[in-house]
Amino acid sequence: MRWTHTLIPTLRESPAEAEILSHQLLLRAGIIRKLAAGLYNFLPLGVKSLQKIQKIIREEMDRAGALEILMPALQPPEIWQQSGRYEVAGDTLFKVNDHAKREWVLGPTHEEVVTTLAAGEINSYRQLPINLYQIQTKFRDEIRPRFGLMRAREFIMKDAYSFDVDDESSMKSYHNMYNAYKRIFHRCGLKAYPVEADAGVMGGKHTHEFVVPADTGECEIAFCDVCGYAANVEKADSKIPLSYTPDEAPTEAFETPGVKSIDSLTKAPFNVPAEMQIKTLVYIVEDKPVIFLLRGDYQLNEAKIAGILGTTLYRPAEEAEIKNLLNALPGSLGAVGISGVRICADLLLKGASGMVTGANRDGFHLRHVSMKRDIPCAEFADIRTVKEGEPCPKCGKPLHIRHAIEVGQVFKLGTKYSTAIGALYSDEKGAQKPCVMGCYGIGVTRTLQAVIEQNFDKDGINWPITVAPYQVCITPLNIAPESEPMQLAEKFYSELTARGIEVLLDDRDERPGVKFKDSELIGIPIRLGIGEKSLAKGIVELKRRGGELMPISPDQAVESIVKLVQEEIQKLS
Ligand code: ATP
Ligand code: MG
Secondary structure, eight states: OBGGGSOOOOOSSOOTTOOSHHHHHHHHTTSEEEEETTEEEEOHHHHHHHHHHHHHHHHHHHHTTOEEOOOOSEEOHHHHHHHTHHHHHGGGSEEEEOTTOOEEEEOSOOHHHHHHHHHHHOOBGGGOSEEEEEEEEEEOOOSSOBTTTTBOSEEEEEEEEEEESSHHHHHHHHHHHHHHHHHHHHHTTOOOEEEEOOOGGGOOSEEEEEEEEOTTOSEEEEEOTTTOOEEETTTOOOOOOOOOOOOOSOOEEEEOTTOOSHHHHHSTTTOOOGGGBEEEEEEEETTEEEEEEEETTOOBOHHHHHHHHTOSOEEEOOHHHHHHHHSSOTTSOOOTTOOSSEEEEEGGGTTOOSEEEEOSSTTEEEEEEOHHHHSTTOEEEOOBOOOTTOBOTTTOSBOEEEEEEEEEEEEEEETHHHHHHTOEEEOTTSOEEEOEEEEEEEEHHHHHHHHHHHSEETTEEOOOTTTOSOSEEEEESOOOTTSHHHHHHHHHHHHHHHTTOOEEEOOOOOOHHHHHHHHHHTTOSEEEEEOHHHHHTTOEEEEETTSOEEEEOHHHHHHHHHHHHHHHHHHTO
């Protein structure tokens, strides 16, 4: 491709709308342009890289035995009602009306559609296992679309769905996809790690996210660099020893004027360490109040409580609701003496005594509180968010916490959707059974940006060769048709193209500095500079993106470039 024949509108400055580096580079390199919040145009360079990622995905999905299909983005709401997700998915579902005012849903994902398809097409165990995938546009009404392609309202996803006869076979399908994902991200030049994750509203329990560690990532992972344990903090656990000094003194109220927080109680004159306090939080879960108790030094983990409650229809209670329930206001809440309400305490509080908690009376707290004696009806569960430095649940060494970008996720779904929608098969004995399902997503457009997030320097993008829009940029410093640099450039261009190398020929009438800067910015992995001065010395200048200039003889240029390209591809195969 000749630069003057394509559209690569590079920008010197970062547009103000871009908050993170990879987003700035997408705009500056002329890869995307914004239409509206969370909606982007892909320009030619963007489409090329996207197509390359999609090709890698297709090759690996096909190799894993999955079958490509294509489902409609527009979906009838009835199937969402059937699966029970119409309410749960709630505000993130884009809904549109047709001319007859009938409502439709713009698909944020396709479990409902694919299960409906399977219900019609699969009827015998002989057809299983089967794995169907598509690469398609998804719509999600994200509360905060941001960071460019990372959190968009319209984005491209590869989604696959497996159907098996039983759990054991479904687990094989899961591992098959897990391994395919590892290969896909490796081939895209992305260091992505599988971490244990929370199943959210998907149903099913077994799931891994593939994440790319990055400070700008919107999820947090806890990991152990000794044994390799890694989990999303929504799910992560730790092994803190429970060591409470027994305190059998009777509870006693004491005055705490003006104290409204855990923190203020840690200060003089009270000096109660946060780990000796019980934090009391009230939530409304599908209309009913639930009290959550945590040690004062921990935060409630909403993803974990969703798993325990089996619903995402919960919210923190409002002051009036709390007052109604506990006859007190936040600041001095406690669960001592409360009955008739579900009380769920974090595991770390099991056996705790000598604790301090609110007295449900403004300006008062209780001390010498024993969980067993004073809050006997509490059930215990893991509801806290782990913190940096806590002992790893597997090996006990300190956990670390980092931000990360989720690029993909694999789920073992079980029979939630197949039962609800009636995707049944008859087994060898003719009995009707629900298919055991799995689902597997990769954010294709998010992956594109994640690759940049992991591969850039001060000059711009440094594409892995497998995802680069072009493998080689030829930069003649004189573009007059009869000049030696341009003639050589044309010769290399046709020879390399004939060898299957993807070449961008920078035939613009620009200063060398501008051309070099642009080719670095758009991140072409290999550059060949051809100038009159160096030609006079019998050389042209080969350069790997981010590497040193390599003077070579023009006779060797084509072979050297082909070899370099092959080496780079080899590293990522
Ligand atoms: P997140 O937690 O980031 O909202 P998710 O867990 O809801 O994502 P999935 O339903 O697992 O997303 O979708 C599969 C993949 O689609 C994700 O791993 C991610 O790469 C991508 N994805 C999800 N939401 C978006 C979005 N709003 N914009 C771009 N890509 C997205
Ligand atoms: Mg996910």
